[in-house]
Amino acid sequence: MHNLSKLEVCYKKYIHAISSYLPEDIITVDLALLHKMNLLNYHDPRCNDPSMTRYFHVMESNEKITLVNEEFVVWIVPEKVEEEALTYTLIALNAPQKEPELQLCFVASGVYNNSRLVLRLLEKLLAEIQENEDVLRQIEKAN
Numbered sequence: 001m002h003n004l005s006k007l008e009v010c011y012k013k014y015i016h017a018i019s020s021y022l023p024e025d026i027i028t029v030d031l032a033l034l035h036k037m038n039l040l041n042y043h044d045p046r047c048n049d050p051s052m053t054r055y056f057h058v059m060e061s062n063e064k065i066t067l068v069n070e071e072f073v074v075w076i077v078p079e080k081v082e083e084e085a086l087t088y089t090l091i092a093l094n095a096p097q098k099e100p101e102l103q104l105c106f107v108a109s110g111v112y113n114n115s116r117l118v119l120r121l122l123e124k125l126l127a128e129i130q131e132n133e134d135v136l137r138q139i140e141k142a143n
Contacts, residue, residue: 027106
């Protein structure tokens with residue numbers, strides 16, 4: 001099982017100084033990003049999309065939803081700023097022997113702040129991170 005207290009400590013560390021832990025700044029969900037990620041096409045819920053098959057343990061609190069599996073830790077954090085609802089999603093690589101390593105964060109607001117879009121974008125980003133990690137492991141094996 002995952003060390004929930006360790007995950008909570010990491011979350012608090014990251015959320016209080018998020019920009020200093022991110023390789024890039026927080027990604028804002030907008031039309032250009034959706035186009036780049038090929039998420040503007042109609043999504044048929046009856047379609048059995050094999051990319052939407054990740055299994056996570058889900059932990060919910062008043063502050064956030066935490067998703068954890070062997071590969072990733074994801075914190076989904078709803079907020080209100082000046083009466084506008086925002087959803088921050090932080091994605092970290094799960095490292096059981098050490099603390100999770102924050103990879104990226106995206107924020108959705110306005111028309112982009114809906115659960116279906118946030119989850120589809122999350123799945124795309126998880127696939128990209130996994131692909132990059134696989135390439136890095138192959139390079140390490142070759143050296």
